[in-house]
Amino acid sequence: MPMPIRMPDLGAGPARLSVWYAEHGERVLEGERIVEVLTERATFEIVAPATGVLAEKHAFPQDRLDPGQILGMISEEAP
Amino acid sequence: MRALPLLAEPPQRRLPDWLKKPLPRGNEDFFTQRLLDELQLQTVCVNARCPNQAECWSRRTATFMILGNICTRPCGFCSVSRGQPLDVEEDEPERLAEAAFRLRLKHVVITSVTRDDLPDGGANHFRRCILAVRLRTGAAVEVLTPDFLGDPKALDTVIDARPEVFNHNLETVPRLYRRARGRADYQRSLDLLAYVKRRDPSIITKTGLMLGLGETVDELFDVLADARAVGCDILTLGQYLAPTLKHIPVARYVPPSEFDALAEVARRLGFLQVVAGPFVRSSYHADEMVRPHAHADPNA
Numbered sequence: 159m160p161m162p163i164r165m166p167d168l169g170a171g172p173a174r175l176s177v178w179y180a181e182h183g184e185r186v187l188e189g190e191r192i193v194e195v196l197t198e199r200a201t202f203e204i205v206a207p208a209t210g211v212l213a214e215k216h217a218f219p220q221d222r223l224d225p226g227q228i229l230g231m232i233s234e235e236a237p
Numbered sequence: 238m239r240a241l242p243l244l245a246e247p248p249q250r251r252l253p254d255w256l257k258k259p260l261p262r263g264n265e266d267f268f269t270q271r272l273l274d275e276l277q278l279q280t281v282c283v284n285a286r287c288p289n290q291a292e293c294w295s296r297r298t299a300t301f302m303i304l305g306n307i308c309t310r311p312c313g314f315c316s317v318s319r320g321q322p323l324d325v326e327e328d329e330p331e332r333l334a335e336a337a338f339r340l341r342l343k344h345v346v347i348t349s350v351t352r353d354d355l356p357d358g359g360a361n362h363f364r365r366c367i368l369a370v371r372l373r374t375g376a377a378v379e380v381l382t383p384d385f386l387g388d389p390k391a392l393d394t395v396i397d398a399r400p401e402v403f404n405h406n407l408e409t410v411p412r413l414y415r416r417a418r419g420r421a422d423y424q425r426s427l428d429l430l431a432y433v434k435r436r437d438p439s440i441i442t443k444t445g446l447m448l449g450l451g452e453t454v455d456e457l458f459d460v461l462a463d464a465r466a467v468g469c470d471i472l473t474l475g476q477y478l479a480p481t482l483k484h485i486p487v488a489r490y491v492p493p494s495e496f497d498a499l500a501e502v503a504r505r506l507g508f509l510q511v512v513a514g515p516f517v518r519s520s521y522h523a524d525e526m527v528r529p530h531a532h533a534d535p536n537a
């Protein structure tokens with residue numbers, strides 16, 4: 159089952175996606191940092207919620223992010 | 238409980254590398270947030286836009302902010318709203334104690350807005366919260382209080398409830414008080430720490446400073462020496478991070494190596510415990526700061 163990568167509620171003000179560490183179709187391991195998010199007060203690294211393939215990206219560098227938003231999907235199979 | 242209204246635009250620029258945090262997993266069920274919402278409690282985590290919120294809440298810990306979320310003082314570094322405060326909620330101590338119980342906290346940190354409008358500055362409400370938490374959970378209680386305008390009667394009210402830790406943040410060096418702390422007074426804050434220690438030497442006293450507001454190293458050394466001279470036991474040093482563009486801008490991002498060097502100086506001055514680093518806040522991992530000491534040694 160595909161697993162969403164969700165934007166957490168950081169509590170540190172508005173956030174922007176700065177960089178994906180993984181490419182579309184790349185294999186990622188659960189707990190591995192996968193995407194970087196900027197706020198005024200800290201830079202956060204979001205980790206992969208499951209092991210699999212980064213099958214979809216729904217947010218891109220410079221996008222403004224909201225808590226709960228789905229940033230991408232990890233699937234078990236190659237896309 | 239909702240966070241503060243968001244700024245119009247998120248940041249474009251990158252912060253220094255050392256202000257990067259991995260996001261812990263473990264708060265997927267939003268346990269802490271749901272509990273705080275249900276019991277309608279305020280936290281400084283949300284109101285101060287603390288960058289550690291995701292981490293602390295996933296550890297199921299939070300710092301409770303009592304006496305409402307509207308402050309009577311206009312400090313230039315702080316994101317808590319200011320204005321006409323609301324009435325004191327009489328059942329807040331019991332709700333707070335219930336939250337501490339359900340979070341299974343062994344060390345409960347309670348802070349408040351500054352309530353210069355109340356005759357006792359909110360001291361009796363602090364006392365009631367300390368007693369309620371102790372009764373419901375048996376946990377150690379740390380209070381992080383405003384200065385109560387230096388009123389000894391108000392201080393006695395809190396001290397007599399015997400919190401394990403009495404924290405009052407000096408926040409910055411005296412030269413920057415006017416700009417950063419408005420109506421606060423450096424000497425009054427120092428006197429408060431001295432008074433608590435004198436009245437009950439078994440209470441651990443604690444203070445914290447924000448770095449990066451424009452202070453010099455010499456000024457910092459003086460403040461550390463002042464705090465030790467009044468017997469302060471625990472020191473926290475963290476990076477000031479402006480809550481919004483309307484607040485005092487960050488003058489400098491202090492690298493971790495400087496925090497380490499300052500912590501070393503502070504230890505040599507005799508603080509029992511020093512915690513220093515960019516993301517350190519006075520309530521960050523507060524339980525771990527105190528555990529080895531429990532109550533201060535009155536003969537120290």
Ligand code: SF4
Binds near residue numbers: 281287294298299518
């Ligand atoms: S450091 Fe303190 S204020 Fe910040 S999130 Fe943790 S408990 Fe809350």
